[in-house]
Amino acid sequence: DIQMTQSPSTLSTSVGDRVTITCRASQTISSWLAWYQQKPGKAPKLLISEASTLESGVPSRFSGSGSGTEFTLTINSLQPDDFATYYCQQYYTYSTFGQGTRLEIK
């Protein structure tokens, strides 16, 4: 199985900050990576697919980059609605998720 490792696990941050979350795959996955946002008690929401393709309706302050084994999710000018948990997911071979990164208010 392909293992996905996210860092950090928790990030204390403030409104207006620029945030970067890293996701590393245990083997190359080309660009077959997605990012999701999940709020407490809700289903995840797709933000980005194929490493950098923004889903329709997702604000442009979200962006993704990377290929191979190293990927990043960047949120520019963090908004109050962005405090949530973020997951990366590889779909090169079936599907596995990272353990999540929780954004908390500093």
Next chain:
Amino acid sequence: QVQLLQSGAEVKKPGASVKLSCKTSGYTFTKYYMHWLRQAPGQGLEWMAIINPTDGGTAYAQKFQGRVTMTRDTSTGTVYMEVASLRSGDTAMYYCARSAYCSESTCHITAYFFQHWGQGTLVTVSS
């Protein structure tokens, strides 16, 4: 608009089975793969199974092979998942999810990310 409506919460005893449903609407059912995933309390997300709604072909995560069965009913646009031999570790929120559109040549990869999600069904396994 795409909607995935899941069945209600379940409480089961260890060793029992549970069958969950997910009724779809707002799109052509046979054009998009469907999945089941789960999330244990306070934990991350875990993919379980996929079904091709056109021919009913399925694939399962190795961890669930032989214990999980995913089916579909094309007349109602509903997918189901049955989990057998439940144990306490199966206590989780279970989600159905729909793939994005994929072409036949790429579906073996691009069917495996999740564009739309159901609201979740909580399954509690307790004696």
